[in-house]
Amino acid sequence: MTNRRDFLKTGAAAGAFVLATPVLSRAEVFAQRLARQSALPAMDPATKELLVEALDAATSGGASFADARIGRYRNNFVITREQQIVNVVDTDTMGVGVRVLVNGTWGFGASRNLTKEGVVAAAKEALSIARANALPAADRVRLAPATPTPDGRYVTPHTVDPFTVPIEQKADLLIRANAEAMKVPGVKFVNSNMFFVKEEKNYANTEGTFTTQTIIRSWLPFAATAVKPDFSDFQTRTNVMQPAARGYEFLTESQPVQNARKWGEEAAEKLGAKPVEVGRYDLVLHPTHLWLTIHESVAHPTELDRAMGYEANYAGTSFLAPPREKLGTFRYGPPIMNIQGDREQEGGCSTIGWDDDGVKPDKFLIIKNGVVNDYQTTREQAPMLDWWYERQQKPVRSHGCSHSDSWSDVAFQRMPNVSLLPGEKDLSYEDVIAATDKGIAIVGDGSFSIDQQRYNAQFGGQLFYEIKGGKIAGQLKDVAYQMRTPDFWNAMDLIGGKKSYEMGASFFDGKGQPGQVNAVSHGCVPARFRNINVINTGRKA
């Protein structure tokens, strides 16, 4: 482990902050945040100069609005199996993306050429595309107002920058974890990786916003596979650790070496698990599983671009449309269902300082007491709901959901962290199981599939436990549940409280054409769903 002195030596100031501990008062936390903000590095002057060049080229070429992003995106992968390192890969890409609005029509140009000529060429490319695509007057893009941020600075709170940790340490941790899992009889294979992301993003727009941000994310995918000696069955336990927007400390705190044997045992036990009988069951879904169901069946349908038809050709539209017929009236689930969008939860993979429109995101309730209350928006989208915000006496503002996965891709609406808020009673996962007479508890995310309007979904999982009389009665296998989204959420009748809240995350959520990925977290509590259709997936022919 890198010690603090070494880290400060190599890591300079960026991110060298210990997180606020929970005992601090609100005022103290605020004071710390302010101190942290002022200690963060300012935008590199050479970068700022190029951003201004790009914006000048855009405005002198006729853009009414323009923004430019210069970013460096780095990944580090360490790939292992059993007792060997398969590969170590470092990727690094840098460039500029310039977006312009000419007569209400977007254009975008991007280049890895970070010179004055390069950024001007990207701006010109964007201008020529905007002119070629000129929209009729009625279709022109309108942006919601946003307060300019002249000097925004943000760094993902973390203790250890993963890019400062020596490769031997990373390899050693994985190999030791693999060895522990391999000690379990029946476990024949282990695949484990480390995956780190560091995005250094600089943004400027023609309204006077300049932000510089460093985003860090870490993940340790791990899979143990048990194989029957006669090759008649094999079972894998995977998705054991969630990704997070945190440093290397997140991986070590999760104790992969100490937990690996348990993961191996869970894989081996699956070989002997009882195949599920098809039928209807009460499901108790653990947060390590439920986050993905929320992602697919709540977070995606409440993206405003989907509801308005902008993703019709790829990711799809939404059953939650048109917004005029759904906002304030559509019952998504029971009154205990409150779903929040935010980009500020510490560790949340979507957490940032400013989005790729230059907007400071806010926290907003998407589902309020079971009823649809809002959609995820960007500056271009918020005006589409002006009637609703006016009725609510709220300003028409973006929720800060604009995101681009690289300098080379255009920003569009992506998910904030979308989370199920805890219930009033402080129930645990065990409490929810104890309250359930007959059902199945599901831990960990598995296979997932949902239609293009987010109605019909099928989810598998990692571990399935039969519940009898409020107690776990052994492992099941070949379990998947099928659902229709509003029916499913309205079948939720019991949820956990604060102490059972956990975050799960997707490192690679795909959307858009050309395809882009983003990372997003979903906080949730365990929850029970009554009378859900369960199928057996263990077909032989």
Next chain:
Amino acid sequence: MSGPRSLFETGHVASPDDMMSRAAAQAFLERVVKLSKADTIDAQLSGGYTGNIRFAANRISTSGGVTNSQLVVQSGYGARHAVVTTGDFSPEGIERAVRQSEAIAKLVPEDPENMPLLPPQTYSDVNAYFDSTAHLSPAERAAAAHTAIDASREAGDLAAAGFIVAGSNFNAIASTTGLYAYHASTSANYQLTVRTDDGTGSGWAGADHPDWKQIDFKAVSDRAIAKARRSRNPVAVEPGRYTVILEPQAVADLVQLLAFALDARSADEGRSAFSKHGGGTRIGEKIVDSKVTLFSDPADAQLLGQPWNGEGLPLQREVWIENGTLRQLAYSRFWARKKNARPNGGLGAVKMAGGDATTEQMIASTERGILVTRLWYLRQVDPRTELYTGLTRDGTSLIEQGKVTKAVKNLRFNESPLFMLNNLEMLGRPERVAGTEAGGNVVFPTLKVRDFNFTSLSDAV
């Protein structure tokens, strides 16, 4: 390596043209190889320009043009190796990437599966580069988009959403052994969804070819519009086993996924649908209907793939399934050495041989069945059987007594391509398809199969 630093501390130079010629790429890579202080180095260079246009709700939404290149350097010391990639092509940037890959390679444990770099190879030439695609203007892309936008606007009750992407790209590889490979290609892909304003109908069509001139934008638009209209007001049918006629896109959506499973090592390890109970693999077994032949061939006129893989291994025609029999699995160089087999480069571009049946003949011969345009959100449910789930989308119709009678609601399936290809009745002519979730060069025929397993209904349009 961390902390605040100027992005420009090494000074960037203007990038060269990101679409490099064979000679320019070779000269570039030779300079990279010469920088190496390690035992071995292999360097891969890729680059190009891609322009795209996107539209939805009958209006152009976002569009862009991207110029980009990437250098991938792998240094080796004995059996230790590490990879570094960079887009910084200044002399300092390139040197830094080489040194960094050397520094990391020295620190990682030895890789017991490390293979020596390939000596120089001979490659077949595949011409997949078309000037018509390489020199497109934003105005040409916009005009192409307007074929669908204008037709839908004029119809008055339709909304078009689509995506056109076209560009040119090259890949090159060189190493200390003197190996050098280069391949330039262009690509053009068009996908279109047309929805009816009443929200009950949706139709999809697409086209893909390296040559922009081969894409008939009007034909794609006409097809998507016709499918949208035909799919309006769908009725519910009971989920269950149906005879289905899958258009080439739907076949490719499901069967292309087999490519990920046709791997020799996982079969030998007992964790694949191609593992034999009792040990070994199912190579030589008849695994699907004898009308099925699945192969890869970069030189195939419909595929036009790159004739070498990421290690510089030449790719040739490889038959995976022949007349229903599993002929071979994909062998990496390491696994081939261990199993005394031939490394075959794996499945890249993939094609399934077809038959002579027309879709009309398939429909006419069907008492009761479902005609499927495409499949969506396919995810593996059980790796032991290659069971996948997913849904139909954008044009699903009921066939009764030899005729398409009405639109039906979309259905979720739980089905394995291996089960499905055992229930094969008729095959059409193979077509290059545009819209699989995995992408790539993919050619499949229309198929008529029986007992396709639909497990639930979807209200999604």
